[in-house]
Amino acid sequence: MKIVADTHIPFLKGVFEPFADVVYLSGNEIGKRDVKDADALIVRTRTKCNDELLFGTKVKLIASATIGYDHIDIDYCTANGISWATAPGCNAAAVQQWVGAAIVKWIKSRERNPETLTLGVVGVGNVGQKVVELGRAFGMKVICCDPPRDEHENLPDFLSLEELLGIADIITFHVPLTKSGKYPTYHMLNETSLQLCKPNALFVNSSRGGVIDEGALLTFLRENPKADAAIDVWENEPNLLVELAKRAIVATPHIAGYSLEGKVMATKMAVEAVSRFFKLGLVDWWPNPNPLNEKFTIKGNIGLFDLIQKTYNIDADDIRSNSQLFEEFRNTYKYRRDFSAYIVSSCNVNNAILKRIGFQVL
Numbered sequence: 001m002k003i004v005a006d007t008h009i010p011f012l013k014g015v016f017e018p019f020a021d022v023v024y025l026s027g028n029e030i031g032k033r034d035v036k037d038a039d040a041l042i043v044r045t046r047t048k049c050n051d052e053l054l055f056g057t058k059v060k061l062i063a064s065a066t067i068g069y070d071h072i073d074i075d076y077c078t079a080n081g082i083s084w085a086t087a088p089g090c091n092a093a094a095v096q097q098w099v100g101a102a103i104v105k106w107i108k109s110r111e112r113n114p115e116t117l118t119l120g121v122v123g124v125g126n127v128g129q130k131v132v133e134l135g136r137a138f139g140m141k142v143i144c145c146d147p148p149r150d151e152h153e154n155l156p157d158f159l160s161l162e163e164l165l166g167i168a169d170i171i172t173f174h175v176p177l178t179k180s181g182k183y184p185t186y187h188m189l190n191e192t193s194l195q196l197c198k199p200n201a202l203f204v205n206s207s208r209g210g211v212i213d214e215g216a217l218l219t220f221l222r223e224n225p226k227a228d229a230a231i232d233v234w235e236n237e238p239n240l241l242v243e244l245a246k247r248a249i250v251a252t253p254h255i256a257g258y259s260l261e262g263k264v265m266a267t268k269m270a271v272e273a274v275s276r277f278f279k280l281g282l283v284d285w286w287p288n289p290n291p292l293n294e295k296f297t298i299k300g301n302i303g304l305f306d307l308i309q310k311t312y313n314i315d316a317d318d319i320r321s322n323s324q325l326f327e328e329f330r331n332t333y334k335y336r337r338d339f340s341a342y343i344v345s346s347c348n349v350n351n352a353i354l355k356r357i358g359f360q361v362l
């Protein structure tokens, strides 16, 4: 058996060597010659799994250690009998932390009162639901838009995108990137839909670059000096729209999901998917030693904003001054710990609220 794996998936090396020949390559370097005789691929967002890569190979399974899967051509895989697996929810808490840190930075710099603000969450899946809890913890009014869920679950409080854009002070996107189907998300924030938005809104994108028309957003920001943007994902990664990055209040290189918890869970889910498929017996696998066993204590008289900033200094991930290092920054990232790694005591926030957004409470 042969497995080709992305060398930047942490904790993977050594796991499958007892069962297979394992070749590690940079995700964007994995090519047809490497995968021709491979049975399985273990990838991240950097490997485009399409006919160009897969045609004529013997690949039977693609396991992606990521939530998003717009890098996998699902139709091609289905038509050609290639199974695929992702890691749903693996780094949702990390994205929640990134969104929290971005919003706190904006509120402090624009001197806004959270209790007067409405948070609009577009896409209410694993990440969106955590962001809803965050908004409530901040004391904001939270409104939601998720037509696919609404259609199946009949959620009377959910709004259309147009309604949400007209009301929200903060608009945050947590949708997959889709170009077809009933509810495509490609450029869902565009020149037309931006006209519905408040001139002092904050636009937050940690989903996928193509969800927002970057040029249209830049024009809106130029025309509305009180509007802001916090952007982690870019349409042409690793290149970013430099003018948009410079105008944004937060510009990071697609690291919103990069917590140690998120990475361990992503690898765990990929390992178990490969093991299930090839019946290798790696059930409830964890890295050994498990780095998540280390926890941290935060004690003292601080409020929620300072608490979030203590767990994550989002300015340290700013890529504006050296955007050419986008991919290197990601590949050498020191994974941060998300809220679940922190045991909080005696701080000025209600324990139930802290628990709801993932902190441990003493």
Ligand SMILES: NC(=O)c1ccc[n+]([C@@H]2O[C@H](COP(=O)([O-])OP(=O)(O)OC[C@H]3O[C@@H](n4cnc5c(N)ncnc54)[C@H](O)[C@@H]3O)[C@@H](O)[C@H]2O)c1
Binding pocket: 067, 068, 069, 088, 089, 091, 092, 095, 122, 123, 124, 125, 126, 127, 128, 145, 146, 147, 148, 149, 174, 175, 176, 177, 183, 184, 185, 206, 207, 208, 232, 233, 254, 255, 256, 257, 258
């Ligand atoms: N920046 C990062 O590091 C990072 C990390 C994790 C995930 N992501 C991105 O975030 C996306 C969301 O992650 P998730 O775990 O919440 O996924 P999810 O599948 O759990 O939830 C996505 C939600 O979006 C909804 N949706 C689909 N089309 C929609 C539309 N047109 N309008 C409104 N809602 C729509 C779905 O119904 C679903 O509820 C992923 O697909 C991935 O692209 C980015």
Ligand SMILES: O=C(O)[C@H](O)[C@H](O)COP(=O)(O)O
Binding pocket: 044, 045, 046, 065, 066, 067, 068, 069, 091, 254, 255, 256, 257, 258, 330
């Ligand atoms: O979809 C996801 O899970 C995220 O976008 C993820 O954080 C991307 O990570 P990478 O492909 O760099 O591992």
